[in-house]
Every structure is written in C-alpha cells, then in structure tokens.
Amino acid sequence: MKFLEHLKSNNEFPIIFIGSGITRRYFKDAPTWDDLLQKLWEESNIDSSYLARFNELEKDKNTSFDIYTNLAEEIEKKFDSEFYNGKVTLKNLSPEQAHKGKISPFRCRIAEIYSNLQPLKKN
Incomplete structure (x- = not known):
C-alpha cells in the first residue's frame, strides 16, 4: 500500500508540515508550505486575499x-464548509463518506x- 493511501485509509493526518525541505527532498515540484x-486558500473560495490575511497575522504573531x-x-x-455545501468537490471523497x-x-x-507528485529520480 502506498504511503498516502495508508494515511487516507486510516484517517491519519499526513505529516507534511514538518518542513517543506523534507517533502521537496523526495518529490519533484513539491510545494512549499x-x-x-x-493553493488551498484559493480553492476554499475565501473572500479576502491570502497575502492580505498573511500580512494581518504577521503583525500579531511572532513566528512564521x-x-x-x-x-x-x-x-x-x-474548505470543509465549502465541501459540505457542494462548492468544493474531491475526486475520491463524497460528503457522505x-x-x-x-x-x-x-x-x-x-x-x-x-499523491500526484512524482518522486525525484536518484542519480
């Protein structure tokens, strides 16, 4: 069973936020945090701009x-609200599931x- 399939089938949170360097080390074109x-902000149809919200938080928080x-x-x-209201769909998951x-x-x-990322080829 593939790593991400295992996480999904066991309803476990993917450990990707430990640092983009880890993911980027093994996968081609892996996104930074x-x-x-x-990307997810845009898919969630949030009214305000991602960068505007980031800037607001930057003024209140000490660390990135x-x-x-x-x-x-x-x-x-x-995102979850948009999903359950039918405004966001996922290929392999229905609201009922x-x-x-x-x-x-x-x-x-x-x-x-x-799961759509391609592994980096080893030399």
Missing part, C-alpha cells in the same frame, strides 16, 4: 510557524495534492 496554503498554522486552521474550516468516516476533506485534499 506557503505555496500549498495559497504561528502564521502558517493559523492560516491552515482558517483554511480547513472554510467524509461525514460517516469522520474524514477531514481539507486533509484529504492535501493527501490528494501530494
């Missing part, structure tokens, strides 16, 4: 880690993004 959050975790929480709330299986649509989308 910032790139990933911007705090900013990114705050943004991820905000995106997850909005997510509800019954207690699966986070946001986390499933992250797994989907990473």
Whole structure:
C-alpha cells in the first residue's frame, strides 16, 4: 500500500508540515508550505486575499510557524464548509463518506495534492 493511501485509509493526518525541505527532498515540484496554503486558500473560495490575511497575522504573531498554522486552521474550516455545501468537490471523497468516516476533506485534499507528485529520480 502506498504511503498516502495508508494515511487516507486510516484517517491519519499526513505529516507534511514538518518542513517543506523534507517533502521537496523526495518529490519533484513539491510545494512549499506557503505555496500549498495559497493553493488551498484559493480553492476554499475565501473572500479576502491570502497575502492580505498573511500580512494581518504577521503583525500579531511572532513566528512564521504561528502564521502558517493559523492560516491552515482558517483554511480547513472554510474548505470543509465549502465541501459540505457542494462548492468544493474531491475526486475520491463524497460528503457522505467524509461525514460517516469522520474524514477531514481539507486533509484529504492535501493527501490528494501530494499523491500526484512524482518522486525525484536518484542519480
């Protein structure tokens, strides 16, 4: 079983936020944390701009880690709401499956993004 499939089938959070350097070391074109959050922000149909919200948080928070975790929480709330309201769809997850299986649509989308990455070729 593939790593991401295992995480998805066990409803486990993919460990991707330990640093984009880890993921980027093994996968071609892996997004940085910032790139990933911007992509998900746009998919979530949030009214304000990602960069405007980042700037607001930057004024209140001490570290970029705090900013990114705050943004991820905000995106997850909005993404999940949009998913259950039918405004965002996932290829392999229905609202019924997510509800019954207690699966986070946001986390499933992250797994989907990473499952489509190509491994880097070793020399």
